[in-house]
Amino acid sequence: MKNVALITGASGGIGRELAKIHAATGGDLILVARRGDELEKLKHELESAHGVQVVCIPADLTEFGSVDHVYEKCREAVSTIDILINNAGFGGHGKFHERDWDRESSMIRLNVMALSELTHLIVPSMIKAGHGKILNVGSTAGFLPGPLQAVYYATKAYVNSFSQALAEELEETGVTVTVLCPGPVDTGFSDQADLEGVQAFKSAADPQTVARIGYRGMQQGKLVVFDSWKFAFLLSWIVPLLPRKMVLVISRKSMEKS
Numbered sequence: 001m002k003n004v005a006l007i008t009g010a011s012g013g014i015g016r017e018l019a020k021i022h023a024a025t026g027g028d029l030i031l032v033a034r035r036g037d038e039l040e041k042l043k044h045e046l047e048s049a050h051g052v053q054v055v056c057i058p059a060d061l062t063e064f065g066s067v068d069h070v071y072e073k074c075r076e077a078v079s080t081i082d083i084l085i086n087n088a089g090f091g092g093h094g095k096f097h098e099r100d101w102d103r104e105s106s107m108i109r110l111n112v113m114a115l116s117e118l119t120h121l122i123v124p125s126m127i128k129a130g131h132g133k134i135l136n137v138g139s140t141a142g143f144l145p146g147p148l149q150a151v152y153y154a155t156k157a158y159v160n161s162f163s164q165a166l167a168e169e170l171e172e173t174g175v176t177v178t179v180l181c182p183g184p185v186d187t188g189f190s191d192q193a194d195l196e197g198v199q200a201f202k203s204a205a206d207p208q209t210v211a212r213i214g215y216r217g218m219q220q221g222k223l224v225v226f227d228s229w230k231f232a233f234l235l236s237w238i239v240p241l242l243p244r245k246m247v248l249v250i251s252r253k254s255m256e257k258s
């Protein structure tokens with residue numbers, strides 16, 4: 001296999017679109033998600049459209065040992081992973097103390113633990129090869145606290161911070177790290193996270209555009225990539241200057257259901 005991209009959460013949404021973009025460049029793929037049937041459908045679509053090789057690894061990345069399992073399966077299939085895209089993730093709406101703890105802890109295991117563990121397993125071989133690209137899917141949610149999605153926003157703050165720190169550590173190794181920070185995107189995410197009626201999701205971006213922007217940013221070795229200049233401007237230049245309480249109120253209102 002050549003120019004191999006490992007993509008988690010490739011069975012739908014942004015991950016599926018990233019897989020399509022990579023296949024269109026002639027690159028091979030390893031696809032990970034729970035829904036093996038969706039991965040198999042995508043495999044057949046991409047292999048017949050682009051003549052690439054696709055390996056599917058069905059896995060629930062919240063389960064203990066699952067990341068090791070995925071890594072072992074990758075090692076059986078390929079000698080090098082050229083691109084790692086940590087995209088799998090989910091959110092959840094509601095007050096922290098009223099939400100189901102199993103759901104919250106699974107979110108931390110997927111959005112934070114699995115992403116970090118997979119990166120920790122794969123980076124050494126990228127350094128040894130002298131090249132590699134990592135794209136972590138963070139979020140605009142990672143730039144501020146998120147009342148009514150407290151854990152989700154905190155997991156994305158971790159992804160945003162971790163990715164930038166890692167990028168700096170890997171300077172001069174040939175390995176780049178990019179964090180993609182989308183605003184609301186029209187995928188299965190909002191149903192999973194019970195976000196129906198949340199104002200911000202009424203004007204969500206399409207996943208094809210977001211994936212294209214993220215993939216291009218990763219290829220260019222950019223550090224932080226937004227899918228909209230408005231979010232980039234507000235979160236980088238305005239929000240940090242506002243009083244904390246004001247940020248919390250605005251953030252909470254943006255998550256309230258109408």
Ligand SMILES: NC(=O)c1ccc[n+]([C@@H]2O[C@H](COP(=O)([O-])OP(=O)(O)OC[C@H]3O[C@@H](n4cnc5c(N)ncnc54)[C@H](OP(=O)(O)O)[C@@H]3O)[C@@H](O)[C@H]2O)c1
Pocket residue numbers: 008009010011012013014015032033034035036038059060061062087088089090091110137138139140181182183184185186187188189190192
């Ligand atoms: N949509 C948005 O508004 C938005 C905004 C900013 C950031 N993001 C981030 O973008 C990323 C992709 O989300 P999306 O919008 O494309 O949502 P999506 O359509 O719900 O896709 C999520 C992907 O993650 C996989 N996944 C979920 N739980 C998993 C688990 N336990 N183990 C393995 N794979 C799992 C899903 O596949 P299976 O169900 O088959 O496992 C699916 O392929 C996430 O990290 C999300 O936080 C989304």
